[in-house]
Amino acid sequence: MASTSTRAPVGLSSVTRDGIGASPRRPDGTLKVTGEFAYSSDMWMEDMLWGATLRSPHPHAEILGIDVSGALRLPGVYAVLTHEDVPGEKRYGLEYRDQPVLAFGKVRYKGEPVAIVAADHPETARRALERIKVDYRVLEPVSDARRAALDPDCPLVHEEGSLPLHEEHNQRGNRVRYQPIRTGAFADGASVEEVRALADVVVTGEYEVGMQDQAFLGPESGLAVPAEDGGVDLYIATQWLHVDQRQIAPCLGLPADKVRLTLAGVGGAFGAREDLSMQIHACMLALHTGKPVKFVYNREESFFGHVHRHPATMRYEHGAKRDGTLVYATMEIVLDGGAYASATPAVVGVASSLGIGPYEVPHVSVDAYGVYTTNPPCGAMRGFGAVQACFGYESQMDRLAAELGMDPVDLRIKNAVSQGSRIITGQEIDMPMPMAEMLRRAREMPLPPDRSSLPAPSDPRTLPGGVANTSHGEGIVRGIGYGVGLKNLCFSEGFDDYSTARVRLEVVGGEPAVTVHTAAAEVGQGLVTVKGQIARTELGVERVTILPSDTRVGSAGSSSASRQSYMTGGAVKTACEAVRERVFALVRERGLVEDGHPDALLSLSGGKVVSAAEGVLISLADLLGGEAIEETREYHHRPTQMLDPSRGQGSSHTQFGMCVHRAVVDVDVELGLVKVVALDAVQDVGKVMHPQQLAGQIQGASAQGLGLALMEEIQVHDGVIRNPSFTDYLIPTILDTPPMRIDVLEHPDPHAPYGLRGAGEPPTLSSTPAIVAAVRNATGRPLTHAPVRPEDIVGIDPPQG
Amino acid sequence: MDFLSPSTWEEALAAKSAHPDAVPIMGGTDVMVELNFGRRRPPALLDLTRIPQLRDHGPDDGYLRLGAGVPYTTIIERLRDRSPALAQAARAVASPQIRNRGSVGGNLGGASPAGDAHPPLLAVDALVELASVRGVRRVAAREFYHGPRRTARRDDELISAVLLPEPAGPQSFSKIGTRNAMVIAVASFSLALDAQARTVGTGIGSAGPTPLRAIEAEKFLASEFDWDGAASPSPATVTRFGELVASAARPIDDVRGSAHYRRHALSVMARRAVSWAVTDYRKEIARCA
């Protein structure tokens, strides 16, 4: 790189510290581990009131009348509001506007908000709820998603004609979206029987994925403060400030600029904060009472306060040649969206387009349904749609390998996609996709030692059952399994997705300093750190301040779909480049370089302007003096297309990500208990922005997939959640979470900033089927339901009702 | 809600007598959850944390006396040899934070059928000491559990201690949960052998409306066990013991597991417990020889 013909740069620290590729400390890290970080539930204001929500006790009922007079008479109560008090639009929604701010006419799920109260004490607010009388006529719940999808006689959750129609989604009856995909002979109208004749070996399977919860730790909370201009300021833990604003303002009957949002401390999100919870309620009460109003759901309420992962039932058929070459695949998936659409249309779009996974299959037929039922609403959760499908198609690949007597990794390699392959929507994978190499690397990773060679083989912490002392080695069988998942990254299907960044460079106290302002939600993923790293790298300035995220700057889009490093990272990079150009213009203006000196030879490093030819030209402090340079930029990813509603063709995705997992488990085959011994991952992330945070994302996503494999399920019976607590909704503890070896590849995506690929979701896909495959390997059981229950392992019917 | 905070045991008993509906609070790991979830709105809380003797433990006439407020952590760290099954159960309770506060007295006060302390107390034939201004009485754990969350404790009584007989043979406790730590029992089982009396004790948790004993299984194993030589019981004997334990359970289907699985798991735990007892018993014989 260094050339002898150029003068060595003088007084230049070679690279700016803590830029991209380094692992600087996250600015919120110390506060979080010492317990000092202010989460949204910690906010407090003099004079504030406490909000509380009356929720429907029934999954499905007609509302005959609401009497709030008893609640209003309670001293300390400032307001009791119902749907009649909603100032503007009565309904909102992420994709379809179908969800009432407060129920009117009917309630469609147990826990649906019916009335809200503001009082001077949370206990008073709670008591006021008990005094609201709601007269219900209970209706039959619509609990069976399959029936909702396929039976035209199934009762409707939403009355005919009550919703705006979305024909592009084949929306009809209880179907929120129906997406078929037909390729190869299926596109020409061939029947399954005809296509089946092309294969030597056929395997079928039915699989289920249970309703998973995001299980964030910070419950829904926020503070709404009425403003003098008749508007409202809302401090809120969310994933996307502007989409909240876009939904809240019409319901309040206010223009968007009168509803200003600032991000409050977010205690985890994982998709659960993509929909509104208490936002409109808090604003309504604040505007009504003229006082700040705070809401904090408790843990139980939180289970009713956010959407969950769609439970899915799937039917697959795969046909292959004797040598393992896949010939055809059919898939039918029914995704239970519950009472309101939320992200269901997008979930169907993902589940269908990625429905048979990262495999080359000439003839494919997919039918994907997302439906309304009177079950709890389901929507975004890490890896949505792709997680459910991945459990199905990976289970099928193992079944096919067993049928063929082939090694499951070899079968996957044989049919693996690569750069240039087309997925079933016809979209080309136009970025590196070294799937075969990734599988080989996963297989070649060293295996954990056998139990017998452990230093303390009888240490209960190494055994299934843990310290509860269920085995001293009896009944333990080891198993190994693999999983691969293909995930779309960034928003899909024609959405004009963008992010906005404002970057300011100025001299503060004699030093150059950068301020970065975006509306992007830091939900724990570490975006605040990455924004700072990008600014340091691009502007060669170490001192970077990240302003709080709010709606005073343009939308950043959602902290979901693994998209923020790409999108907001891209926006910060672009804004920094614009600032840099202006710095270089200033350099030219000052005559520090000759006219015609190409920008390409200039750079910013160590707080100085450097020329590749002449070394340091000037420090930024001297160049700028009192002047500040500020630029705002929007970053858009390349356009995508809607899937066509009849054959599901179209380049609907922005980017693809992939992770491969190998799981090693010890199973107590008599008791049905599992200890995951190792959960190793190979992932291609294009470019590592922050190694430590990347490891955190991969390990966290793997653990969330482990939860879905072995324990996490919201149990719903006739529309009623039976385990709305962390006592009975189990998530993995440290004793359930094995050491994880991570092998990261960096094949850059030419379309993405720095070549990076969203990294937060792909491991959530592959970890679940890898673990279940390992348990199958140890037990020989079919295990078609995720999570696997002890009953399934020992061959006893799971609990009913 | 009143908060009564006596600093002596006498004051506590007087307060409980004056306010029989006051809810005692020790570690608070059950009480606070119930308050937070709004399941309970008692007129008064009776704070027992300031009474030093509730945290005492020591020998008492052939028993280990364990103050009702001794936290699980202390049992694990200091009393393992004198209460092996209970210490194993204590180790299986919740997380370090909860074990630092939670107590056997609290477990008995709530009397949840899933409480981990109950099966060992049944198996070893412990006594529960109850006190009121009217006096002190000791009730066998085996007589203590009357129905779902109902016990022999009267409204004006507080639990002062449990008394555990000196261990006279192998003891164990096992608990099934669907994760490897911090889980409420799906089913649990405790076994205690008394080599002097040549008796067997059992305790079953989370598989009936109350903690249960498997009395037939106890008698069966006591008669089949080789008390002199600790020869391995036949597979048929072990299987039969497992069946008898399972059949003593009265489980239901619930969110944590099916009745069928609970019975199955109990039979497996019971079989394993017998084989561990045999091994331990042999070691004991070898040591004494």
Ligand SMILES: Cc1cc2nc3c(=O)[nH]c(=O)nc-3n(C[C@H](O)[C@H](O)[C@H](O)COP(=O)(O)OP(=O)(O)OC[C@H]3O[C@@H](n4cnc5c(N)ncnc54)[C@H](O)[C@@H]3O)c2cc1C
């Ligand atoms: C996260 C979590 C996990 C848990 N996991 C487990 C587990 O794995 N296994 C398990 O068994 N339990 C578990 N529990 C429940 C709880 O920790 C235990 O029941 C514990 O033994 C209660 O003890 P405590 O001192 O905290 O009782 P408290 O909450 O103070 O009291 C519990 C009950 O006993 C009564 N009481 C307390 N002391 C007396 C007394 N001296 N006389 C009369 N009545 C009294 C109280 O009035 C109340 O009804 C868990 C709880 C939590 C919060």
